[in-house]
Amino acid sequence: MEPPKFVDEIQKKMAELLESSPAKDIERNAKAAFSSMLGKMDLVTREEFDVQREVLARAREQLARLEARITELETALAQNKGAGKDQ
Known part of the structure; x- marks a missing residue:
């Protein structure tokens, strides 16, 4: 049994919302900062x-x-x- 269409639509909307949220930007910035920091270390x-x-x-x-x-x-x-x- 497939979930109703509105459930799929809600899931898609939630995914889109999370992708464009400030939390996602913070995560990207944190990853970039961490990568930059590791790149400067002598490893x-x-x-x-x-x-x-x-x-x-x-x-x-x-x-x-x-x-x-x-x-x-x-x-x-x-x-x-x-x-x-x-x-």
């Missing part, structure tokens, strides 16, 4: 963020390997110096 995309996170993770892994290697070399150097004193 990155999610993709850029994810790439940088991966780069940082690799750099941390490399740093950990280098720190371990330095510790290993320092230990070897200390042992060599100690062995040199015994002779």
